[in-house]
Amino acid sequence: MPTLHTTLFDTWPIPIAAAPPALLFQMVRGGDAIHIPTWTNMRGSGMLPSTESFEIRKIFLVPDRQATVLDPVALLHQSLIELRVKERTVFSCPARYLCAGPSWRGLTVAVAFEAAELINEPFVLDLPFIIPGGVNFVVECTPSAALFPAAIFNVLVVLEGYLTTPD
Secondary structure, rough: OOOOEEEEEEEEEEEOOOOOOEEEEOOOOOOOOEEEEEOOOOOOOOOOOOOEEEEEEEEEEEEEEOOOOOOOOHHOOOOEEEEEEOEEEEEEEEEEHHHHOOEEOOOOOOOOOOOOHHOOOOOOEEEEEEEEEOOEEEEEEEEEOOOOOOOOEEEEEEEEEEEEEEO
């Protein structure tokens, strides 16, 4: 069975007011007008095809640099990311510690991300998580209950690892 180094990704729209947690990787790419190829690359609703598996090696977030957020560090520091496989939480972390790629670091109270510094250090797992094919998984994103962006603030949630597929 071939193994490909790739990513699974979905977009977390952080709301402008109190809202329940967002459940990512539940909608198929192209399933509606929002879930276009740059929003998500999921091919199954909440699971991989039964003949595939995905070994997660890194988890990272890529915040929208065009968003207007008074304090993006505080907003993501007070937000939580959880990965559940078969209804079991296998990973939980404040969103701030997962920022990577074209992201930012340091404290900022600027109204735009352009004033912040960039980093590129995804959260690397010492031991990978395996998502077997045909098994439900979800990334639950709980936004801050106290801070809200001025407009919807999109964050790309990326699972990097190895996808094993049939021949």
